Amino acid sequence: MKLLAHLTKAIVSTVIVSGALVVLSASVVSAEGRKIPVSPSTAKAHLQEAYGKLPLSFEANRGQADPQVRFLSRATGHTLFLAPTEAVLMLRSRERVNRYSLNVKRAPHDATTQPPDDSTARRPNDSATQRPNESTIEPHNDSTVLRMSFVGANPKTRMEGQEGLPGKANYFLGNDPKKWRTHVPTYAKVHYQDLYPGIDLIYYGNQRQLEHDFVVRPGADPGSIALSFQGADKVEVDAQGDLVLHTAAGAIRQRKPVIYQEVAGLRRDIAGGYLLREKRTVGFKVDKYDPSRPLIIDPVLIYSTYLGGSSSDVAGGIAVDAAGNAYVTGGILSTDFPTTAGAFQTTLGGDLDAFVTKLNPTGSALVYSTFLGGSAFDEGLGIAVDAAGNAYVTGDTDSSNFPTTAGAFQTTLDGFLAAFVTKLNPTGSALIYSTYLGGSSFDEGLGIAVGAAGNAYVTGDTRSTNFPITAGAFQTTLGGSAGAFVTKLNPAGSALVYSTYLGGSNNDDGKGIAVDLTGNAYVTGDTDSSNFPTTAGAFQTTLGGDGGDAFVTKLNPAGSALVYSTYLGGSGLDRGLGVAVDASGNAYVTGDTRSTNFPTTAGAFQTTLDGFADAFVTKLNPTGSALIYSTYLGGISFDEGLGIAVDSSGNAYVTGDTTSADFPTTTGAFQASAGGALDVFVAKFAEIGPSATLTLQPPAATNPVNTQHCVTATVEDAGGSPTLGMTVRFAVTGSVTTGGAAATNGSGQATFCYTGPQIPGADTIAAYADMNNNAAQDPSEPTGTATKTWVGGGSSPGAQLQDLIHLVDQMNLTKSLQNRLIHDLDKTLKDLSNTKKPGKACKDFDKIIKDVQNKKGQQDLTADETADLLNRINQIQTSLGC
CATH class of the missing domain: 2.70.98 (Beta-galactosidase; Chain A, domain 5)
Incomplete structure (x- = not known):
């Protein structure tokens, strides 16, 4: 995927959980077998760089x-x-300035001040917050x-x-x-x-x-x-x-x-x-x-200096199709032609339209730009794409004339702010369907996924007590002042397959959603509710603290019951921002945390909170009852994980942003230090650690001299599954000194080949899985060894003498000594071949031995080399009966 290969040029770090780091790949494969982006947030940041050059x-x-x-x-x-x-x-x-406090997050505090009370401090775009009276809300x-x-x-x-x-x-x-x-x-x-x-x-x-x-x-x-x-x-x-x-x-x-x-x-x-x-x-x-x-x-x-931070408006969400085309959604200034000049402040005024832009795989040209909106304020916040290239967009709108299609589920704005769901054809030139999704108050779509059958799965938050809910849904009433929702639309966008609230008696919102092959929906977000719905046997069934926790919920295909639902957090503020699922039903979650006691697992990459807020990466088992792994990821300041994807081997790709100058990076990373006040990071996590294994095949072998030998390392994780993309480093010692590195394939295998010596000998081949990719063997990294025996072309004195000539030819000697020794040995070989009488060859050896001994310990022949040569000559003399 050329676009992602381009985007990954700005990688800050590649980090692996449980001490294992592997090489970042340009794309990963979803449970459906489709290539998917490393992460929407990484694409968002680095696509901005490419976009600015268009x-x-x-x-x-x-x-x-x-x-x-x-x-x-x-x-x-x-x-x-x-x-x-x-x-x-x-x-x-x-x-x-955000239009509505419905979308107000806890604000990170300045590093020079004391951290704010988690119960009240919120960043922009966090719906779980205190909200003003609707009559006083005025976007501007x-x-x-x-x-x-x-x-x-x-x-x-x-x-x-x-x-x-x-x-x-x-x-x-x-x-x-x-x-x-x-x-x-x-x-x-x-x-x-x-x-x-x-x-x-x-x-x-260009764009700047x-x-x-x-x-x-x-x-x-x-x-x-x-x-x-x-x-x-x-x-x-x-x-x-x-x-x-x-x-x-x-x-x-x-x-x-x-x-x-x-x-x-x-x-x-x-x-x-x-x-x-x-x-x-x-x-x-x-x-x-x-x-x-x-x-x-x-x-x-x-004008880029004037725009400054508004670059964040480029992408509310990003998706990538199997061909590498990138789809971006967000908000953009409207085409209303201004009749005046100077500064102005718009209020509920149609100054922003949602947009969907498709870029080619290299990021060098637009395929289309499609604008969606009405007379007020419209913004795209989440996007997904199916195998055919249809784009599915969600966001929010307060336009009473937002474009909808005939027969769509909801064609009128019923409240102050509604979510919308729009499906565009592959050329962006037609609305396959477009619908409002909301009740009589404030609703916004924050995350969207698409199933194999073309159903759109949407999550977000709502304050509407009459948000559209289906009969038999898991939760049919709003439990608090604001709740999350999960909605599944039919492929035509004309009806709800199911729609449910999800929350407790306080504030809850859904931020990310994924769907597996059987239609189960996995939702993450954050909640302040002490009675957020959880399930028996779930990993965490009580709220960790007053600050609010992340949650992870798995809904059955009918939306009528929870397969599992769990809090995920400690005593501070924790938020789930992205979720992915693999073919086995394991859920991968990322977000951010301020909790010093956020749940981590033994042997995890980072088990302590290093700053005011760190990202986290957590893998839950298919039943939601236990953590397979969980780790902090961050430095001394603010870090958050925004998006996550998983490949067919279970490697998790996480991206987000950091303000930490000491954010953990790795040797060989494209950018190993902070580039500004806010940087984007990308990390690859695999379930591998001290319990992982590395085996070499064949464990022992015998080959003729001067032939090629190959050894294959197989790396498996703690559960015995092959690990893809792991760097294995090989070192050969003995008759040959060499080495190399190779990455494991889908079977967890990496192969290394080398050519044996000209003379008989033995080698030891050692290998280790370089889990943090630092080119140094760490104690926790799995290792393996194998042996190799090299046998000569024959055991006759003539064959041994030929091997000795090859050995001298490979030695690092002064040219004069090397030439003299080879000349004398070659003469000895000819004497042995021509006369078939060992006596003359024995006399030749006497001269060679004297020449070697005279050079012993001098610069051009070391003591070890002298001993080796004399030992080999002695073996040949013994064979000749000298």
């Missing part, structure tokens, strides 16, 4: 924007509108609009898209299908022809910066260019020559223009810069240049 995609206006707009571009935190007489940039500010988000007008320009300039892109844009905005737009063409550039006499303008860029080249043809006057800025309180040119536009919501910087001409195929820079005129109007000053050649003036608008 060219801006300029859409032709086909009715998705105001008629005066000819082209528009939407990217992280901004929308650009291009009209004949102006360019309008709408930017979202760095910090977005700070934005600014910057208008750049082309003063004195040609209002009839011809605008055209250039360099068509393969991706298409699709718009499902509002609930009137007649107004939906699909297959909208996109371009890498927009060309204004004759914007000023003899001057063209070309827009292009916007470039616009003024192309001044021969004879045209660059002094005619005049740009007027509205929405900026102050416009100035700083000491670096940059144009700084000060807005109420922050500063936007336009770099000093690069001015140049092409001469004989080479670029010749021309001195110049910005020229401030009256009333926030800017032109360009250009030094002497050749007016007979075109002149390029290239200013670059950098």
Whole structure:
């Protein structure tokens, strides 16, 4: 999967539980046999890096924007509108205030302060919290609009898209299908022809910066260019020559223009810069240049510094299909064309649409971008993809006209905020179905999975006492002020297969969901409820503390009963954020914890809390009654596991983020130290430790000299299952000194081959499973040994003498000594062959022995080498009867 291979270039660490570390793979396989991403959160972070390098995609206006707009571009935190007489940039500010405290998490405290009381301190997006009266809730988000007008320009300039892109844009905005737009063409550039006499303008860029080249043809006057800025309180040119536009919501910087001409195929820079005129109007000053050649003036608008933390809005969720295409959902600024300039604060105002973007496997191009929304606020928070490439999206909306489809389960907004579930076709150009999912209050979809039959499984949280629940469901009433829900939709999205509340008398929410081959749903999240539903014999049946615990619940295929349900936590705050399941029904959970007594297992990678909050990784057995393994994962600050996946061998792949400078990384990791205030990590965990075994086959063997010998190591975990991807290191000592390393295959086997010596001898082959991949053997790592005996081509004196010649030829001697010894030994061999009389050969050996003894202990022949040579000569002399 090329995309994931690209994304994993930014790996911070690869860590293995119970002391075993193995090499990260680019993709893993689900229980259904499909390739799946290492983790949504890793993809989210590193896809952002790839996404930022993509060219801006300029859409032709086909009715998705105001008629005066000819082209528009939407990217992280901004929308650009291009009209004949102006360019309008709408930017979202760095910090977005959450709309509803329904989605407010416990906030991590500053490292310089005392940790807050876990019972009240919550991070953004954690639904288990105190909630305000609904009448006082008002979502808002700070934005600014910057208008750049082309003063004195040609209002009839011809605008055209250039360099068509393969991706298409699709718009499902509002609930009137007649107004939906699909297959909208996109371009890498927009060309204004004759914007000023003899001057063209070309827009292009990437997700972090916007470039616009003024192309001044021969004879045209660059002094005619005049740009007027509205929405900026102050416009100035700083000491670096940059144009700084000060807005109420922050500063936007336009770099000093690069001015140049092409001469004989080479670029010749021309001195110049910005020229401030009256009333926030800017032109360009250009030094002497050749007016007979075109002149390029290239200013670059950098908006990534303004957007800052809004990069987190790129992806609320990510999925990857079997071909390696990535599907991203989140929220993006709407296409509502602003009629004013300057900073503004939207309230319940349609300033955000949900989006689904599909990128090709290399991450180098968009396949499609589809926008979903109504007149208010819409955001995608979770996404899944089936084997056919259909995308399933969940999130929340407060738009009464969110796009729904005929026959869908729920086509009207019944409360303040509803979850939604939308299924898109593989090209993103049609809604297979789209439905609200909610009651009369506040509901949001946070996680989604898809079963083999095409059923969507959704979890999230709700405050609605009338959330749609099915007859016979496990829990039919809301137990507290906010509860989790688990809903299974039929493949057509027209009916609920089942839908149930899940919670106790306080606050509970579902964050992650997975489904196994038989249709059991596995849900994780967090709860403050002391009476959260648990099952007899479950691992933990009581709430660990006032801060709240993670939970892991397995629902039967009918949604009518709990197969098992357990708390998972200690005395502090613990949250489950991601869950996966293997073919055997083991559940793998990750999240974060502030508990010093979070349940861990003996021999786990990390058994103590090292910071304010650590990630955790836990594997539960199929009955939910015991932990197979459980470990902290973190450093001295804040760390959280956000996503988890499992391959067919039971290796767990965990990703999340960390603010710890000492987050555990490993030797050889791509990035072994922190790169900033917040970093992403990825780790691979396997169930292996001191109880694991390594065996070598064959354990003993005899081969002729100078032939190849192979030995195979088999690594099995504590339960006797083969371990995939384990690095096994081999070392050979004896007649040959060599070594190497190989990774185990699906059968847990790694093979190492080497060529034997030219003369008879014996070797010992030692191997160990390098579980933490540090190229050093640790006491807990399983080992194995084998022996190898090399026999000569014959036992005759002539064969022994040939072996001796080969030995001398391989020795690290001075050239003069080596040549002399080989010459004398070769002469001895010829004498033995020609005369068949041992007497002459015996005399030859006397000379060789004297030569060897004279060099004993000197630089070019060590004492050990001398002893070995004399011993071998003595054996040959004995055979000859000397």
